[in-house]
Amino acid sequence: MNDDAFLRITDLSVGYGATRVLERLRLSIARGEFVALLGASGCGKTTLLRAIAGFVTPSAGAIAVAGRDVTRLPPDRRGMALVFQSYALWPHMSVAKNIGYGLKLKGLPRAAIERRVGEIEALLGLSGLGGRKPGALSGGQRQRVALGRALAVDPQILLLDEPLSNLDARIRLKVRHEIRALQQRLGITAVHVTHDREEAMAMADRVVVMEAGRIAQAGTPEEIYNRPASAFVAAFMGAENMLALNGTVRGEHIHIAAGPHYGAAEVPLDGRALASGALEARFRAEAVQLQAHDAPPATEGLALSGHVEAVSYLGGAWRHSVRIGQTPVFADAEHSLAPRTAVRLTIPAEKLFLFNTPSPSGAAAPADDTHPTATRATRPDRVREAAIS
């Protein structure tokens, strides 16, 4: 675990009645770090955020901020502010009163509140709108008021619960950059819940991918995208194409045996703790080199043979639906190849994510992000994959 952790979550378990949501989860966040909690609906992101904020009580474990245990403290004594998806603004209050609400609760004198509200309005580009009611604002402006209300109380930690999901796509991109720039300017520690992987990667220093109440992987956006620690993370990060292969470890490589629709290939292990046996291969549509079957191979890697079934234009690239034997995959190319064309797909070794196929009885890895800088070989889930294959 990071020794310089500012927000430290240790063995946190949270449930609702008989439903267990988080199980012994560990996560350390550095001061000034922006962390995105990313995962599918129902994986426990909001529950974790609400436990950090103090709105749900854990059944076990601890939450500490700068070395101070806050696990049993009420939300208003944790030095945190939460921004909700729904904004949760008071409709009958003006923008200025909404922003100053937390300061009023703290009993600050009126002049101090007005000064701070003015600062926040200027910071967020809301100057001149202080007298309006939330109903007379755009969605983006409302979200900025909600952010302003959170920042006005000078929190040590800013918690963001899908704050952009009610905004339309164009405004969402703009507000995304505004929040990130503001967080960096203020040096505030932020935890952001989202199910949008692009948003998580664009905003965060570190992305924490959650799967069914546990941390599947925590790392920089680049690590998570290019070195997914499990087939689940690979698929969640867009490597949705899947093939079942067989491999044999030989020194620093894994040798993939040829099959009816693909040739043999040598893939460098590159630190991965893979074992010989059944493999699940994952790759992105854009990682594929797609060619007519009789064209000379353009690149080295795993070569697959198939037929184009359908093609559509994505803007910038053509997406081909290709059948490899019984397996459908997607492959992108700058030029389109017509349906029924016999094609070769080549996946360069560095873009082919390989995982040992887990046995159905494989025990769950511990929920733990305490090895964010560990190599693939030493990550708990990698070791598990190697152990059970």
Ligand SMILES: Nc1ncnc2c1ncn2[C@@H]1O[C@H](COP(=O)(O)OP(=O)(O)OP(=O)(O)O)[C@@H](O)[C@H]1O
């Ligand atoms: N108040 C509650 N009472 C009972 N079960 C709950 C409650 N809140 C959440 N849950 C359950 O806990 C699990 C995790 O929910 P949570 O809201 O943390 O997920 P999430 O990852 O944030 O999902 P989403 O992206 O849909 O918001 C889900 O199975 C959900 O049904």
